[in-house]
Amino acid sequence: RARNLNVPFAVCFNENKSNEILRLLWQNVEVNINNQELVFTKSIKEYNNKDKNEEKGISANKKIKVADIGKEYKKIFLEMDEFEKNCVGAKSLNTKNILGKVPNCEWLKYPESFAVPFNVNEYFLSLKENKDIKEEIEEYITKIKLARKPDIIKDLLEKCKNFTIQIKYIENSETIKLKNKLISFGIKPEQFDSAFTSIKTVWASKFNERVFIATNKVGIDLEQIKMSVLIQKIIPADYAYVIHTRNPTNNSNKEIFAEVVS
Numbered sequence: 001r002a003r004n005l006n007v008p009f010a011v012c013f014n015e016n017k018s019n020e021i022l023r024l025l026w027q028n029v030e031v032n033i034n035n036q037e038l039v040f041t042k043s044i045k046e047y048n049n050k051d052k053n054e055e056k057g058i059s060a061n062k063k064i065k066v067a068d069i070g071k072e073y074k075k076i077f078l079e080m081d082e083f084e085k086n087c088v089g090a091k092s093l094n095t096k097n098i099l100g101k102v103p104n105c106e107w108l109k110y111p112e113s114f115a116v117p118f119n120v121n122e123y124f125l126s127l128k129e130n131k132d133i134k135e136e137i138e139e140y141i142t143k144i145k146l147a148r149k150p151d152i153i154k155d156l157l158e159k160c161k162n163f164t165i166q167i168k169y170i171e172n173s174e175t176i177k178l179k180n181k182l183i184s185f186g187i188k189p190e191q192f193d194s195a196f197t198s199i200k201t202v203w204a205s206k207f208n209e210r211v212f213i214a215t216n217k218v219g220i221d222l223e224q225i226k227m228s229v230l231i232q233k234i235i236p237a238d239y240a241y242v243i244h245t246r247n248p249t250n251n252s253n254k255e256i257f258a259e260v261v262s
Contacts, residue, residue: 064218069226073119076178080113087117088228095230109235114181116229121164121203129170136163141222144212157207160222164204169196186233202229238262 012018020040021029028043069086078087083096092115102110125134137160144156169175179192187195205211206225215225240261247255 064220066220066224069118071119071122073117073123075117076120076123076174077181078115078117080115083115088115088230092228092230095232111232111235112185113230113232114185115231116178116199118226118228120178120229121167121227124167124170124175127168127170127172129168133163133166133168144222153212154209157209157212161204161207164207165197165200167200167203169193182231185231199229199231203227 012021017038017040024040024042030041030043032039032041067086074084074087075082080096080099083092085093092113095113099110102108124130125137140156140160140163144153144160147153147156169179171179182192182195183189206222206227211225212222215222242259244257246253247257249257
């Protein structure tokens, strides 16, 4: 996310250096390297894109056009071959695309997957049994738009997150399809409530403070954010890894960069 926004992202383990940075909070800062040592100084340059909102970590600078995915869902769950743009997110789409490139062999397996598409969260909120929860979330979103202090915004986001977790599963001819799918996928009937809570936790993640700051910076409102949920079977693996098809250390598309943990 930081790379996509052209923002440098680093971890500092030196407390003295961290305090050095904090002393320059809300100021324009120049970072230089002197004999392998990072040096932070107040910049004398003036920037034209300063905004009062930036003091809260919020910017009104609109950069991204949000895709219109409508207000309806195709099905309450989608099998992998049904994944489509505007129904599921990029991770689900990439999962489908990779599957088509995996050779059919004994030693290479691919995890079973299905997805709860966009607008299913909104569907559950539309049920009369969840009316009060929906109204509470809408009220807090309105307050977030008017809030100016980071601490208040953080508290309101937490309230939205908690109310999302409280969404009730109401069984009807549509929702029973999702329940039956989860059970056929391997969830025991007595574990369904826990599984549904996990799905709601993904829906609630759009109210994370970090997500709010990142999306607000590019002009995306909370109402525009809709969550799909990719559900996969866990593989008892010997190794965990992340593979970058473009080397992030030198931006070379001729090199693959992998991080492996046993």
